[in-house]
Amino acid sequence: xxxxxxxxxxxxxxxxxxxxxxxYQTSGFNGLFWYQQHAGEAPTFLSYNVLDGLEExxxxxxxxxxxxxxxxxxxxxxxxxxxxxxxxxxxxxxxSSYKLIFGSxxxxxVRP
Amino acid sequence: xxxxxxxxRYKITETGRQVTLMCHQTWSHSYMFxxxxxxxxxxxxxxxxxxxxxxxxxxxxxxxxxxRSKTENFPLTLESATRSQTSxxxxxxxxxxxxxxxxxxxxxxxxxx
Numbered sequence: 001x002x003x004x005x006x007x008x009x010x011x012x013x014x015x016x017x018x019x020x021x022x023x024y025q026t027s028g029f030n031g032l033f034w035y036q037q038h039a040g041e042a043p044t045f046l047s048y049n050v051l052d053g054l055e056e057x058x059x060x061x062x063x064x065x066x067x068x069x070x071x072x073x074x075x076x077x078x079x080x081x082x083x084x085x086x087x088x089x090x091x092x093x094x095x096s097s098y099k100l101i102f103g104s105x106x107x108x109x110v111r112p
Numbered sequence: 113x114x115x116x117x118x119x120x121r122y123k124i125t126e127t128g129r130q131v132t133l134m135c136h137q138t139w140s141h142s143y144m145f146x147x148x149x150x151x152x153x154x155x156x157x158x159x160x161x162x163x164x165x166x167x168x169x170x171x172x173x174x175x176x177x178x179x180r181s182k183t184e185n186f187p188l189t190l191e192s193a194t195r196s197q198t199s200x201x202x203x204x205x206x207x208x209x210x211x212x213x214x215x216x217x218x219x220x221x222x223x224x225x
Binding site for chain 2: 033035041042043044045048087089099100101102103104105
């Protein structure tokens with residue numbers, strides 16, 4: 001089966017940097033996604049990692065280590081609008097659908 | 113620029129009733145998915161479809177039925193609603209290809225009384 005773990009809640013200060021970790025166990029890893037979800041809204045795509053290393057996209061970066069089953073999302077220069085849930089999701093290649101399995105999400109609160 | 117739309121946005125029903133949640137996408141994406149989102153569980157996959165007339169079960173399919181007679185539509189039916197099916201339901205779609213991201217609809221908040 002699959003298991004995806006991420007912290008339930010985090011708090012950070014506006015302008016700071018925060019790192020949200022995600023660990024996973026899967027026998028058919030085929031990529032890891034991060035999504036952002038504001039309260040009452042749909043998840044929206046942030047980043048995708050399939051190879052080891054860091055992917056940078058503006059204030060957001062995502063890192064992957066396949067050997068450790070570990071990823072993190074790094075948010076720099078935090079803004080109040082970054083208060084949201086961040087969902088880690090793993091793609092499973094064990095069947096042809098390559099479906100996405102989500103972790104429970106990390107709720108980030110950015111304080112002034 | 114319609115994208116992927118769900119209806120209704122909110123629904124209240126009673127236990128034992130049948131209810132259908134609609135999902136429509138304008139991109140001609142091959143894959144469509146239904147997830148439910150509950151506190152403490154995150155997004156859990158109910159059913160998915162790889163193409164018209166091809167559907168398969170996800171993690172939590174019991175009590176749900178899907179169909180996909182046309183590529184653009186993927187309705188989800190609760191045949192006899194139960195209180196445990198109170199949840200927020202998200203439909204999603206993506207192109208074929210292993211690194212294609214999911215696009216989500218706005219969700220349907222369903223309450224079963």
